[in-house]
Amino acid sequence: QLRLVESGGGLVQPGEALTLSCAASESISSIVVMGWHRQAVGKQRELVATMTHWGFANYEDSVRGRFTISRDNAGNMMYLQMNNLKPEDTAVYYCATKPDNEWRDWGQGTQVTVSS
Numbered sequence: 001q002l003r004l005v006e007s008g009g010g011l012v013q014p015g016e017a018l019t020l021s022c023a024a025s026e027s028i029s030s031i032v033v034m035g036w037h038r039q040a041v042g043k044q045r046e047l048v049a050t051m052t053h054w055g056f057a058n059y060e061d062s063v064r065g066r067f068t069i070s071r072d073n074a075g076n077m078m079y080l081q082m083n084n085l086k087p088e089d090t091a092v093y094y095c096a097t098k099p100d101n102e103w104r105d106w107g108q109g110t111q112v113t114v115s116s
Helices: none
Strands: 004-007 010-012 018-024 033-039 046-052 057-059 067-072 077-082 091-098 110-114
Touching: 004 091, 018 033, 018 091, 018 110, 033 067, 033 077, 046 067, 046 077, 057 067
Parallel strands: 010 110
Antiparallel strands: 004 018, 018 077, 033 046, 033 091, 046 057, 067 077, 091 110
16 A cells, blocks of 8 residues: 655744655556645644646645645655745645545645744
8 A cells, every 4th residue: 555754844934935745655656636735733634735647736725826736756756845834834734645536545744833
């Protein structure tokens, strides 16, 4: 079974940047959709960004223009470049796959905290 491991989270100040990484245990080149989700304390998990295996990206409205998702299919990696971070971006960030109609293969998550 595919395993995903997120890394790159941390504590930053508002306006700073972070890049999250998602390492897959096997090839992701055939996975139609992969994405980043986040869950803040006391809130439901929300979808942040997705990318298809052919490179089409989509973003949640609050992060569009600040976050950039990318995939390195040859290296079995996915990334989330986050710029101009805001306190409301504070959450645990998860990567996952969507080979069919459901999100699967959730990683363990990486904490992002934006605070002055």
